[in-house]
Amino acid sequence: MANYELTLSDGNLARAGTRDNISIKLVGEDGESEREWLMGASSVTSGKGLVILCLPCLHGKLVLIELDKQSLHCS
Structure with a gap:
């Protein structure tokens, strides 16, 4: 595991x-991590917040950090 x-x-x-719910996925040259969902509505508040993730080590060099958000509101 890597922090x-x-x-x-x-x-x-x-x-x-x-x-909104926010997730992160790390992509390496030879593989990618599972999508990790952060704490949802409380994960990003005014200003900044620090999150420490424990994810499996990637094979190869880190090439992409993918952030995604999922709306909690119905359209």
């Missing part, structure tokens, strides 16, 4: 942040 330190930030304004 990756991730700092998410979105600005220091009133009502900044997100209520």
Whole structure:
């Protein structure tokens, strides 16, 4: 397992942040990690937050960090 330190930030304004779920996936030259969902609505608040992930080591050099968000609101 490898520890990756991730700092998410979105600005220091009133009502900044997100209520959406956020995930991260690390992609290496020879493989990728599973998608890890962060803590949802409380994961990104106004300013910045520190997240430490424990993910399996990738095979090869890290080439991409994929962040994704999933809306909690119905369309």
